[in-house]
Amino acid sequence: MFLSYFISTVVEFSDPVFQLDIFEHVGVPLVENCLAGFNSSVFAYGQTGSGKTYTMWGPANSLAEENVAKEQQGLTPRVFERLFARIKEEQTKHSDQQLNYQCNCSFLEIYNEQVTDLLDPSQRNLQIREDVKSGVYVENLTENQVSTMEDVTQ
Numbered sequence: 001m002f003l004s005y006f007i008s009t010v011v012e013f014s015d016p017v018f019q020l021d022i023f024e025h026v027g028v029p030l031v032e033n034c035l036a037g038f039n040s041s042v043f044a045y046g047q048t049g050s051g052k053t054y055t056m057w058g059p060a061n062s063l064a065e066e067n068v069a070k071e072q073q074g075l076t077p078r079v080f081e082r083l084f085a086r087i088k089e090e091q092t093k094h095s096d097q098q099l100n101y102q103c104n105c106s107f108l109e110i111y112n113e114q115v116t117d118l119l120d121p122s123q124r125n126l127q128i129r130e131d132v133k134s135g136v137y138v139e140n141l142t143e144n145q146v147s148t149m150e151d152v153t154q
């Protein structure tokens, strides 16, 4: 099952307060849904230059620069930081059960009905398919397993 969140971006909105607001209303419930075992996705939509990438990642190079203020971070690093922290919390809380979590993520862009794999931009025309059991999926979309922030920011 898939749970999806939609964010409409307008460049004037994507200031630090807006980033925090999005994190609280989209990021926090998304992390809890992932922990509960649901596949979850975020769609950022808006016209060219409206701030989709900024909303999802923060200012350019913010992941590489250690001194970028936390409040400038985009949704993606905040979500993964929260996810890994919550996993640790759950594992500590239920240490007798030896909980194991596997996190996989994909990133794609849809532009003029063309689907591009952002983890492998040479894949520019991926097909959207439907499977009787698993539902709608993007054929051949790269799926990376992540367990640390370094995995996410590489």
Ligand SMILES: Nc1ncnc2c1ncn2[C@@H]1O[C@H](COP(=O)(O)OP(=O)(O)OP(=O)(O)O)[C@@H](O)[C@H]1O
Residues within 6 Å of the ligand: 009, 011, 012, 013, 014, 015, 046, 047, 048, 049, 050, 051, 052, 053, 054, 055, 059, 060
């Ligand atoms: N709140 C903001 N403060 C400062 N700069 C911003 C803000 N939001 C967006 N920008 C800047 O505006 C430019 C366009 O934003 P961005 O690349 O996020 O738009 P986009 O919707 O992803 O565009 P495209 O559809 O062309 O990929 C970028 O240089 C980005 O750094």
